[in-house]
Every structure is written in C-alpha cells, then in structure tokens.
Amino acid sequence: MPELPEVETVARELNKKVSQKTIQKIQSDHPKMIKGLSLESLKRQIYKKKILKVLRRGKNLLLELENQRTIWVHLKMTGHFIYLPSKNTLKKEKAIQQDRFNTYIHFIFYLTDGSQMLLSDLRKFARIRLLKGKAEEIIKNPPRFGMDKLGTEPLSREFTPQELRKILQKKKKAIKPALMDQESIAGIGNIYASEILFIAGVNPLKKSNALSAKEVKKIHIAIKKVLLKAIKLKGTSTSDFRNTNGKKGGFGSELKVYGKTGKKCPKCGKLIFRIKQAQRSTFYCATCQKAS
DNA sequence: AGTTGTGTTGAAGA
DNA sequence: ATCTTCAACACAAC
Numbered sequence: 001m002p003e004l005p006e007v008e009t010v011a012r013e014l015n016k017k018v019s020q021k022t023i024q025k026i027q028s029d030h031p032k033m034i035k036g037l038s039l040e041s042l043k044r045q046i047y048k049k050k051i052l053k054v055l056r057r058g059k060n061l062l063l064e065l066e067n068q069r070t071i072w073v074h075l076k077m078t079g080h081f082i083y084l085p086s087k088n089t090l091k092k093e094k095a096i097q098q099d100r101f102n103t104y105i106h107f108i109f110y111l112t113d114g115s116q117m118l119l120s121d122l123r124k125f126a127r128i129r130l131l132k133g134k135a136e137e138i139i140k141n142p143p144r145f146g147m148d149k150l151g152t153e154p155l156s157r158e159f160t161p162q163e164l165r166k167i168l169q170k171k172k173k174a175i176k177p178a179l180m181d182q183e184s185i186a187g188i189g190n191i192y193a194s195e196i197l198f199i200a201g202v203n204p205l206k207k208s209n210a211l212s213a214k215e216v217k218k219i220h221i222a223i224k225k226v227l228l229k230a231i232k233l234k235g236t237s238t239s240d241f242r243n244t245n246g247k248k249g250g251f252g253s254e255l256k257v258y259g260k261t262g263k264k265c266p267k268c269g270k271l272i273f274r275i276k277q278a279q280r281s282t283f284y285c286a287t288c289q290k291a292s
Numbered sequence: 293a294g295t296t297g298t299g300t301t302g303a304a305g306a
Numbered sequence: 307a308t309c310t311t312c313a314a315c316a317c318a319a320c
Contacts, residue, residue, distance in 0.1 A: 001299025032314095059300080076300045078316085104316090123315040125300065145302095182301085190299060238299075239318095258299095279311080281297085 001241050002059060002075040004154070004187030005230035006249065010081055011056040013244040014063070014117070017083045022050045022112040023065075030106040033121075034128045036145075042130055045069060048112075055135045058150045058186030064135040072129040072138075072147070078104075079119060079126030083244040086114030096246035101239075122240055151184040154223050159185075161220040168208040168216060175211060175219070176204035177278040188223070191236055191258045194283045196222045198257045203289045204275075204282045229254065257283040 002010070023046050031039035050066040063071040073079075082102055084093065096102050107119035107128070119126060129145070131138055142148040151167070152159050167185065171178045179185065179193040188196070197204050200222035202215050211219070235241060235249030238259060243249060256266050261274040265285040275282050 003299070006299090074300080076314090077298075078300095121315095122317075123298090125314060127301095180300095236299085241299075280299095 001077065001189065001191060001236065001238065002079065003189035003192050003236075004056075004059060005192070005227055005251065006080075006235035006241050007056050007059050007061060007075065007187070008231050009234045009243055009249065010075075011054045011061055013083070014054040014061075014081060017085075017244060018051050018063075018109075018111060018115070018117055019053050020050065021115065022048060024048070024110045024112045026110070027108045028106055030124055033106060033124060033126055036129050042128075045130055046071070053135065055139070057139050057147065057153070058182055059189070060147055060150075062131075062135040062138060068133060070131045070133060070135050070138055072131050073119075074127045075121070076123075076125035076127065078123045078240050079121040080240070080242045081244050082118040082120055082242065082246050084116040084118065099242065099246060102242055102246045120242070149183045150186040151182060152186065154185050154187060155227060159220075159223075161217050164220045164223075165213065165216045168211055171208035173208055174205050174277055175202060175208050176282050177280070178208040179219075179223075180280070185223075187227075190280050191238070191255070192226055192230065194258045195256060196226050197289060198284060199226055201288055201290075203286075203291045204277065204284050205291060257285060259283065 026043055028039055034042055046065060052064045052066055055062045061073040082096060101122060102120050104120045104122045105118050106121055106124060109117040131143060152163060168178060176193050176197060179188050179196060180190065200218040202219055230236060230251040233250035234243050236251040237248035238252060241249060257272050260272040260283060263272050265272055265288055268285065268287045270285060270287045272283055272285055
C-alpha cells in the first residue's frame with residue numbers, strides 16, 4: 001500500500017539513516033525485481049559508492065549515489081525498507097522479526113559501517129533500477145520507463161485549486177479513479193482517494209468534469225490535509241506496510257471510511273458502503289457524500 | 293477446498 | 307488513442 005505518505009516517510013527516514021553512508025555489497029534471492037540490468041552489473045556499479053541523498057517523486061523512491069547514478073525503487077503493493085543499525089541488539093532484531101511482514105527479505109544492502117538496509121516484500125512486486133544522473137535531474141528530465149508520465153506533486157506550491165480544476169476539467173472519469181491517476185496527480189492511491197473524498201464530502205462516482213468550483217476547492221483542501229496528516233503519523237498500515245524501523249504507521253486509526261464497510265459513518269452514523277470503480281474498492285458514506 | 297480480494301501499475305487485448 | 311482485463315505473487319477470508 002505504499003502511497004505518497006508511506007513513500008515520503010521511507011524517504012525521510014532513509015535520508016536520516018543511510019545518506020552519507022557507503023554501500024559495501026548487496027545480496028538478493030530474487031534478482032527478477034531488478035529491471036534493465038543484471039544483479040551482477042548492479043553489484044559492480046554500486047560497490048563502494050556513497051549514498052548522497054534519498055528523494056521521493058510520486059510513489060517512486062530515488063537514492064542518489066556519488067557516481068552520477070541513482071537507484072530507483074518502486075515499492076508497488078507490499079514492499080518496504082527496514083534499516084538495521086550496526087550496533088543492533090539481538091533483542092531489537094528479534095522484535096522486528098516477530099512481525100512476519102518484516103521477514104520477506106529479498107534484498108540486503110550492506111553498508112560499510114556495518115548497518116543494513118533490507119527490502120522486505122511479501123508479493124515480490126517491488127522493482128529496482130539503476131538510472132544515470134542525479135536524482136533531481138531524473139525528476140526534471142525523467143527516463144521513459146514510467147516516471148516520465150507523472151503528474152504534479154499534490155504537496156507542492158504549484159498544486160493550487162486552479163491547477164486541480166484544470167486537471168479535473170479534462171477528465172471524463174469519476175473523481176475517485178481520477179484522483180488515483182498518476183499522470184495527473186502523483187502519489188494518491190486507493191486508500192487516500194477514498195479518505196480524501198470523504199473529508200471533502202464529495203461522491204466518488206461524480207464525474208471529474210462535472211464538479212463545481214466549490215467541490216474542487218474542498219477536494220484540494222482535503223488532499224493537502226489528509227496527506228500531510230498521514231505523513232505526520234508515518235503512514236497507514238492496514239496490513240503489511242512498515243516503516244524503516246519495522247513498525248506500523250499511525251494513520252490506521254484515523255481512517256474514516258477505508259475498509260469500514262457496514263460500519264457507522266463517523267459524521268452521520270449511517271452505514272459505510274463499498275463499491276467497485278475501475279476494479280478497485282471505493283468506500284464512502286452515501287449521506288455525507290451526496291451524488292447531487 | 294475452490295474462489296475472491298488486496299495497497300500498484302505495465303503490458304496486452306479490444 | 308483509449309478503454310478494460312490480466313499478470314506479476316502470496317496469502318487471508320469467505
């Protein structure tokens with residue numbers, strides 16, 4: 001489930017924990033997760049290279065190295081990074097391993113100070129690439145494998161209500177799948193799309209281009225509010241997402257509608273519905289999020 | 293016990 | 307072009 005708040009949390013934590021550290025070696029039991037080059041080639045190119053910084057773009061993670069190379073990681077559905085400090089007590093490691101979602105380790109990055117960066121991924125959907133150039137250059141001038149089509153960053157200054165209006169006017173889809181379209185806005189996934197629309201009081205079935213200026217304004221406020229709060233609480237862990245210390249994020253208890261089918265709406269007390277939109281579950285309150 | 297659903301997204305098919 | 311369906315994979319719930 002890593003969406004923008006989860007990936008942002010990982011980027012911030014890794015920035016604190018591994019930037020300015022040097023990669024000694026890597027190990028993988030599933031090199032298929034690497035795209036575009038072999039495990040051997042990746043090993044050669046990152047050997048003894050320092051990690052300068054870690055950035056996020058949409059749901060993509062970028063680890064910039066000192067040699068004009070950047071490790072790109074997409075966590076997809078079930079990937080997450082765990083950081084093990086060098087002076088790791090056995091007790092602490094045991095505590096991390098007690099959680100089975102921390103035990104699907106398919107990549108180990110050994111750093112020269114003895115610490116480790118692990119990639120755990122139950123379903124093995126996560127993908128790794130090695131890109132040429134610095135992270136900022138890649139963001140500005142993205143390669144054409146997928147990152148090239150990313151839309152605006154919802155927490156950036158350019159993402160104004162006017163900008164959102166412009167984006168939504170062009171789309172004929174319902175607002176809920178439109179919010180999840182990475183080519184328009186980068187980083188919103190299935191959980192936060194439902195939560196945002198509940199906070200905005202907008203029906204998920206309403207067509208994007210039929211929204212009033214007032215509704216767009218409400219959605220804009222809700223996007224910023226929900227994403228910022230989720231980042232503050234280090235993300236949502238409804239099942240397998242974990243932070244780099246192996247622990248769950250804190251936004252799970254803040255969820256108003258996601259996964260709440262048949263439960264009472266926190267605002268009006270009526271029942272929460274689940275419907276399907278573009279093959280994904282949408283959760284909403286039909287009373288607080290009127291279709292009209 | 294087989295079927296269905298899960299936070300993502302790219303590729304293939306229509 | 308643009309839309310829908312499927313596949314990558316593992317597991318839980320029904």
